[in-house]
Amino acid sequence: MTDPLPTGATIGILGGGQLGRMLSVAAARLGLRTHIYEPGSNPPAADVAHAVTTAPYDDVAALTAFAHSVDLVTFEFENIPTEALDIIEAITPIHPNRRALGTSQDRLVEKEFLRSIGLTVAPFAEITDAASLDAAIATVGTPAILKTRRFGYDGKGQARLKSPDDATEALADMADAPAVLEGFVDFSIEISIIAARNPQGQIACYDPGQNVHREGILHTTTVPAKLPASLRTDAVLLAAKILNTLDYVGVMGVELFVTPQGLIVNEIAPRVHNSGHWTQNGCAVDQFEQHIRAIAGWPLGDGGRHSDVVMENLIGADVDKVPALAKEPNCAIHLYGKVETKPGRKMGHVNRIKN
Numbered sequence: 001m002t003d004p005l006p007t008g009a010t011i012g013i014l015g016g017g018q019l020g021r022m023l024s025v026a027a028a029r030l031g032l033r034t035h036i037y038e039p040g041s042n043p044p045a046a047d048v049a050h051a052v053t054t055a056p057y058d059d060v061a062a063l064t065a066f067a068h069s070v071d072l073v074t075f076e077f078e079n080i081p082t083e084a085l086d087i088i089e090a091i092t093p094i095h096p097n098r099r100a101l102g103t104s105q106d107r108l109v110e111k112e113f114l115r116s117i118g119l120t121v122a123p124f125a126e127i128t129d130a131a132s133l134d135a136a137i138a139t140v141g142t143p144a145i146l147k148t149r150r151f152g153y154d155g156k157g158q159a160r161l162k163s164p165d166d167a168t169e170a171l172a173d174m175a176d177a178p179a180v181l182e183g184f185v186d187f188s189i190e191i192s193i194i195a196a197r198n199p200q201g202q203i204a205c206y207d208p209g210q211n212v213h214r215e216g217i218l219h220t221t222t223v224p225a226k227l228p229a230s231l232r233t234d235a236v237l238l239a240a241k242i243l244n245t246l247d248y249v250g251v252m253g254v255e256l257f258v259t260p261q262g263l264i265v266n267e268i269a270p271r272v273h274n275s276g277h278w279t280q281n282g283c284a285v286d287q288f289e290q291h292i293r294a295i296a297g298w299p300l301g302d303g304g305r306h307s308d309v310v311m312e313n314l315i316g317a318d319v320d321k322v323p324a325l326a327k328e329p330n331c332a333i334h335l336y337g338k339v340e341t342k343p344g345r346k347m348g349h350v351n352r353i354k355n
């Protein structure tokens with residue numbers, strides 16, 4: 001077991017978006033520094049990090065120098081090329097580990113893993129061509145959703161099939177990418193649980209949040225979720241099972257469908273998660289500090305919640321509402337410093353304290 005990271009140590013973060021930004025702020029509060037690795041210029045995290053490397057993920061020299069300049073590496077998104085991780089891992093540890101990342105990068109691998117540890121997922125089948133899609137429709141049924149195995153986020157890389165007649169069009173939407181057909185889950189609500197585990201095996205979970213999406217993008221998270229106590233316990237137990245099985249270190253978001261038959265796991269995200277932003281104003285130790293504590297080998301915060309919160313994302317032109325939001329009582333504003341507003345772009349969020 002390695003010692004906890006001391007004051008002044010540097011955490012490397014792959015990705016310089018809003019999650020990297022909020023992780024950097026949390027690290028700074030704990031007396032730690034961050035070094036951002038990001039191919040794009042002027043990333044949101046650059047404003048608040050100690051150092052920034054601007055280079056693509058296939059730049060061996062830049063990755064090598066980055067890895068040598070930090071004490072450990074974490075990431076704010078899943079789709080990091082394997083070769084880049086190989087270069088970094090030969091020099092410095094990566095948390096969460098490669099198994100967790102590899103599992104979450106591929107929807108088929110992820111679903112097989114979740115099912116192998118006894119959790120319930122939507123019925124699914126691997127799709128490689130028109131014949132396998134026809135066969136899958138026969139077993140999984142319709143309505144269903146065809147999803148690319150890799151590189152999907154915020155509802156991208158997905159096509160809905162209301163009936164078998166939609167098969168050809170849905171397959172064309174995948175543009176030959178390997179895919180998974182998922183049976184449509186008739187859920188009452190969507191929730192997520194944000195959980196953390198440190199190298200000592202200590203686990204802490206936040207209260208599940210109730211999520212509402214608009215056009216495939218998270219719109220609000222409300223905490224507490226409208227959920228019976230038994231399902232709250234189930235959510236904690238299943239999250240702990242995932243973390244322990246993966247020997248996970250860091251924060252993970254687990255997205256769940258609530259159905260009359262119980263909880264169905266939609267997907268796991270091996271990182272801090274948009275649906276955990278409410279913790280910034282609902283808990284003494286938020287998900288960003290929790291992630292830094294976990295990967296730095298510190299004791300975890302206990303996940304306790306002091307306030308009810310509704311988190312609302314500011315997407316695209318929503319950011320124009322900031323002057324009005326600034327006049328609202330009990331409304332904490334979190335902006336990501338993105339200069340250009342684009343439709344569908346996450347510009348910030350607000351946390352409204354409800355009690």
Ligand code: AMP
Pocket residue numbers: 122145152153154155156182183184185186190213216255266267
């Ligand atoms: P995902 O990118 O897999 O998280 O999907 C984005 C959103 O699409 C989810 O939050 C759900 O609202 C919806 N969705 C995804 N998969 C299913 C499913 N199998 N059944 C019903 N709704 C789904």
